[in-house]
Amino acid sequence: MVQLTMIARTSDGLPLTASLQDENLTDYQTRAKQIFRKLNHASAPKLAIEHNNMIFYYQIDKGVCYLCLCERNFSRKLAFAYLDDLQSEFYVQYGNRIDKVTRPYHFIEFDTYIQKAKKSILDTRNHSALKNVANELQDVQKIMVANLDEVLARGTSLDVIQSKSSNLMSYSQQYRDEAKQLNRKSNLIKVGGALTFILWIVWYFIL
Template structure:
């Protein structure tokens, strides 16, 4: 079952369209997962894997990046991974056809909220076992979904702070390295001066000794 669908602009994480499925029977509340999705959008960039599945509690986020847009769905873990990415691919084809040339120009969140109508139609098609598309017609990029990377939501959302910590540690190491170099230079100078002084003392002692003789 697809519980939530969100589409966002990749460059800044701006939500463009969304559709949330509330299951009153089990009392599910997707607010927490909406917040996770928004944080996830802010983490993703052009270097992120174009296809990825992310575990979050009893559910899975599946996302698909194409150009400047990220398509994301929150599904039950039992929901077919192949169907999830086929669903996202279908949304991508329709959304890019309708709004592709306007994505970069909007500044208001959910500027294409009317796309929810198509999301509901597509979701019903992929969730209804009697009307599921023939998966053999999907493009080759979606054929081997088992190879799509699977991550954990905590790892993904905390990666930014981890990288910041590494940057801080690197900076500290650089400072300590400079300090070590200065200290080593100072110690080398002291060692050199001590050797020169010791040699001078020896020469002076020999001079006094031979002078006395």
């Protein structure tokens, strides 16, 4: 289930609102703030960050980062469906005020909606609807998974991690393309060998 939810402005990492399930998770809340401070305009729009037996999921939209903390066995699709729900409602309520506030947790009253959204995830009657939303998020399984220590490493920003991910995807695509070419060549060689054998049979027994 969702253990922690935080929403922050990406330009300066200012927390706009938060909801903490358990007071024992204050260390994770501190980690979330550190993640916010690592964000910039080139950061990955969606990311999963592993830490101990938990995973931070975040997505960025219109200069705001929506983040939640879940157990490892919690559905990634449902986590991003939950964040997508928060994103839509938060922007409707506060979209024209986000850049103007200076006080942390200025929109703390949004916790009321956060609690409602979390209950929707737990309510089995809403599971089918949530899964339909989650199924529309076609690229969720392609979202990069990073380690918190790597994310918070000195001198490492989330755009660098995104660049590494893009390079890995490029190398992976190149490998797949080369594998396909080798496979085609192998098939051509097999076909050529079979034709040669058939022609030899025809020549030997018929001609």
